[in-house]
Amino acid sequence: MSFLLTMGNAAAQGVLWSIMTLGVYLTFRLLNFADMTVDGSFATGGAVAAVAVNGGMNPLLALLLSLLAGIACGAVTGFLNTKLKIPALLAGILTMIALYSINIRILGGPNVSLVNVRTVFSAVPGSPMGSTFLVGALTAALMVALMYWFFGTEVGSSIRATGDNEYMVRAFGVNTNTMVMIGLMISNGLVALSGGLIAENQGYGDANMGIGTIVIGLASLIIGEVLFGNRFNFVYKLCSVIVGSILYRMIIGFVLFLGLESSDLKLLTAIVVAVALSVPVIVKKFPGKAAAVNTVEKSEDAGADASK
Amino acid sequence: MLEIKHIYKTFNPGTVNEKRALSNLGLSLDSGDFVTVIGGNGAGKSTMLNLIAGVYACDNVAGSSIVLDGTDVTKEPEYRRARFMGRVFQDPMRGTAAGMEIQENLAMAYRRGKRRGLRWGITRQEKEIFHEKLKVLGLGLENRMSSKVGLLSGGQRQALTLLMATLRKPKLLLLDEHTAALDPKTAKNILSLTHEIVTRDSLTALMVTHNMRDAIRYGNRLIMMNEGSIIFDVSGEEKKKLAVEDLLKKFEEASGAELANDRMLLA
Numbered sequence: 001m002s003f004l005l006t007m008g009n010a011a012a013q014g015v016l017w018s019i020m021t022l023g024v025y026l027t028f029r030l031l032n033f034a035d036m037t038v039d040g041s042f043a044t045g046g047a048v049a050a051v052a053v054n055g056g057m058n059p060l061l062a063l064l065l066s067l068l069a070g071i072a073c074g075a076v077t078g079f080l081n082t083k084l085k086i087p088a089l090l091a092g093i094l095t096m097i098a099l100y101s102i103n104i105r106i107l108g109g110p111n112v113s114l115v116n117v118r119t120v121f122s123a124v125p126g127s128p129m130g131s132t133f134l135v136g137a138l139t140a141a142l143m144v145a146l147m148y149w150f151f152g153t154e155v156g157s158s159i160r161a162t163g164d165n166e167y168m169v170r171a172f173g174v175n176t177n178t179m180v181m182i183g184l185m186i187s188n189g190l191v192a193l194s195g196g197l198i199a200e201n202q203g204y205g206d207a208n209m210g211i212g213t214i215v216i217g218l219a220s221l222i223i224g225e226v227l228f229g230n231r232f233n234f235v236y237k238l239c240s241v242i243v244g245s246i247l248y249r250m251i252i253g254f255v256l257f258l259g260l261e262s263s264d265l266k267l268l269t270a271i272v273v274a275v276a277l278s279v280p281v282i283v284k285k286f287p288g289k290a291a292a293v294n295t296v297e298k299s300e301d302a303g304a305d306a307s308k
Numbered sequence: 309m310l311e312i313k314h315i316y317k318t319f320n321p322g323t324v325n326e327k328r329a330l331s332n333l334g335l336s337l338d339s340g341d342f343v344t345v346i347g348g349n350g351a352g353k354s355t356m357l358n359l360i361a362g363v364y365a366c367d368n369v370a371g372s373s374i375v376l377d378g379t380d381v382t383k384e385p386e387y388r389r390a391r392f393m394g395r396v397f398q399d400p401m402r403g404t405a406a407g408m409e410i411q412e413n414l415a416m417a418y419r420r421g422k423r424r425g426l427r428w429g430i431t432r433q434e435k436e437i438f439h440e441k442l443k444v445l446g447l448g449l450e451n452r453m454s455s456k457v458g459l460l461s462g463g464q465r466q467a468l469t470l471l472m473a474t475l476r477k478p479k480l481l482l483l484d485e486h487t488a489a490l491d492p493k494t495a496k497n498i499l500s501l502t503h504e505i506v507t508r509d510s511l512t513a514l515m516v517t518h519n520m521r522d523a524i525r526y527g528n529r530l531i532m533m534n535e536g537s538i539i540f541d542v543s544g545e546e547k548k549k550l551a552v553e554d555l556l557k558k559f560e561e562a563s564g565a566e567l568a569n570d571r572m573l574l575a
Contacts (some may be wrong), residue, residue: 150426154419157408157429161416164405168413171361171403172420172472173390 003257005129010253012129014246015136016197017216021224021245022143022238023190024217030151031183032163033081036092036214038191040099041073043210045192047106050205054112059120063196070192071185073099078181103207111206119200132201139197143190144238150186151234159183191217212266219269220245222276248272309512310337310360310480311375316367317355317536329355330366331536337480337514341543342506344523345516346555347533353516354398356533357484360514361395362386377479391421394473396466396486403469406458410449410468413457414438417472441471445501463494467501474505481506481513488518499526520552532559 020042027035045066052062073095080091104110124131150156161169162179170176191213199205224244228236251272252265260268317330330352337343345353359366359374363386366372374382381389397403404413415430415438435453442450445467449460457465466486473481483502487495503526506513517523523530529543532555539562542550 152429153426154424154429155426157412157416158424161405161408161412164407165402167397167402168405169416170387171390171393171395172416173387173422174416174424175385175387 006253006257007250008129009132010249011246012132012136013198013201014220014249015133015140015242016201017194017220017249018136018140018242018245019143019197020191020194020213021217021220021241022140022147023187023194024214025221025238025241026147026183026187026190028218028221030160030163031180031187033088033180033183034092035074035077035184035187036089037073037077037095037099037184037188038092038214038217039210039212040096040103041070041188041192041210042195042198042213043103043205043207044069044073044099044106045195046199046205046209047103047112047195047207048192048205049196050112050114050199051106051108053114053117053119053200056117059118059123059200062200063120063193066196067189067193070195071189073192074184074186074188075181077188078184081184082177082180099210100207103210107205107207110208111204113204114200115203119203120197121201136197139193140242143193144235144242147238148235155179155182212269215266215269215273216248219273219276220248222273223247223251226276226279309339309341309377310335311373312336312356312360313375314369314372315356315359315374316369316372317352317359317364318367321367329536330359333537335531335538337512339512340510341529342511342513342527343515343529343531344527345514345531345533346518346520346523348559350535351533352536353533354484355536357395357482357514357516360480361393361482362389392479393482394420394476394478394480395482396469396473396484398485398488400462400465400469400489403472404457404465407456409454410442410457410460411435411438411453413468414441414472414475417475420476420478441475445471461494463490463498466490466494466498470498470501470505474509474511477509477511479512481511483513483515485516485518487522502526520555524550524552524555532562534559534562 020038024038027033048069049062049066052065053059057065076098077091077095080086080094081088086094120135121128121131124134126134151160158169158174159179159182162174162176162183166176169179195210198209221241221244224240224242224247227243227247228240252268255268256262312333312335315330315333316328319325319327319329329350333352333356335356345356347353358364362381362384366374366382372382373380376389376392379392381392395403405416411430415434418434438453439450442453447464447467449464449468457468460468470486486502487498490498499522502515505511513527515527524547528547529541530547530550531538532540540558
């Protein structure tokens with residue numbers, strides 16, 4: 001396979017994965033909730049779509065079903081956290097591990113292949129890469145638009161504020177538990193939708209397809225943030241999430257092209273995240289440079305996040 | 309306006325850390341009362357405010373109740389009670405969302421006690437209202453409405469929190485040592501701003517303070533707490549005539565201990 005084709009395919013895949021990253025962005029950045037449900041709900045989305053499409057359902061409707069399944073997954077984590085007071089991290093892990101069994105139940109086995117069935121991708125004329133791009137870009141654009149709208153509304157603002165300062169939000173009459181619940185449901189809905197798209201795209205649903213999703217999401221998120229910086233408005237932030245996801249896939253594609261095994265990818269992803277997260281620490285070791293960078297950022301935009 | 313009866317609060321009941329913070333507390337406020345609250349560390353001042361606000365529930369004792377303007381709120385969660393109350397906290401970080409814009413914070417406050425739906429979170433008309441309200445603070449914040457609150461100083465944030473707490477006229481304003489974390493000059497400014505707003509809007513307010521002079525200077529009523537109960541309650545002319553020495557003496561009389569708290573004496 002030529003280098004360009006590899007990169008093109010990787011980028012197209014990245015667009016599909018970016019829907020998942022939007023969900024991770026919602027919980028990790030907006031809601032400040034480290035949600036581990038993602039590894040489970042991504043596979044749930046894939047399993048639901050695969051089984052539904054195989055059963056003869058309209059592939060678009062199957063994706064809607066994935067979305068709903070993801071919303072339900074988020075609701076479970078939300079219930080464990082807000083009603084049963086289980087810490088966020090553990091609540092997510094519990095749902096994730098429970099979903100592993102549930103996903104195998106949905107699939108009726110470890111995986112389901114889609115052979116000779118219509119998917120949202122086969123419905124679009126053109127090359128596989130082109131149709132992947134088209135479907136992915138349309139979905140991503142729609143989700144970015146919906147998120148931009150929703151997080152500008154009263155409820156959306158309250159969710160953002162809950163992630164920022166829950167004491168303040170409660171003092172102004174918002175039920176923070178409800179906000180956490182809604183945030184988790186939307187986030188996992190997006191993640192499962194992405195899983196559904198991936199399953200239809202690769203032609204199978206697999207109980208193991210979700211492993212490492214959360215780390216991939218974080219890696220994509222951080223790549224986007226490093227490139228775009230933190231001084232743009234909400235639309236730019238959402239777009240940085242999409243671009244980060246595409247770049248992540250391209251980096252992976254590049255490394256595979258160089259001859260690494262696909263089983264090495266998890267290690268590579270972990271390294272990417274660890275390196276990206278350690279950048280602030282490394283920068284601190286060189287205070288001269290860091291100070292210079294900081295002053296430039298501050299003078300450029302007084303509205304930059306103070307916590308940066 | 310506010311009617312508190314037989315309130316008890318025990319933290320960590322049944323453990324070695326058990327602590328009775330409030331004991332058979334009763335308090336009744338009239339509409340328009342501006343009450344200052346003083347007392348030593350651990351007297352239960354903040355606990356009283358937090359119980360009124362609903363941060364935690366009071367002990368389940370027969371006959372205990374918190375009634376606000378005719379509504380029994382004893383069993384209501386914090387976010388439900390917020391429709392009645394404006395609050396300013398000791399920690400300037402606590403009352404505002406640092407990562408959100410000044411106007412977004414105000415928009416959150418503007419919807420206190422209102423249903424939140426899928427309407428846009430902030431309207432143009434509201435921005436104009438916020439602009440006018442910020443002007444009154446005299447801090448120039450009206451020209452930085454889309455700046456993140458995290459960029460403001462502690463004093464500015466506290467002034468903003470005060471504005472947010474009173475943006476929709478609250479039935480009760482709770483001020484929990486809201487100037488304690490500020491430098492003396494800023495603290496003075498915030499206090500006079502508090503006085504201004506409370507008088508202008510004729511609010512009912514409870515203000516906890518460590519500074520006895522402030523407690524005497526501001527408000528029309530003063531209560532002193534010790535070990536979870538009110539030991540001294542004075543208002544009107546009698547309160548105006550109080551001196552710091554009187555308060556110290558009162559405290560010794562009532563509690564049999566000295567109000568030897570460096571923070572209070574130095575303040």
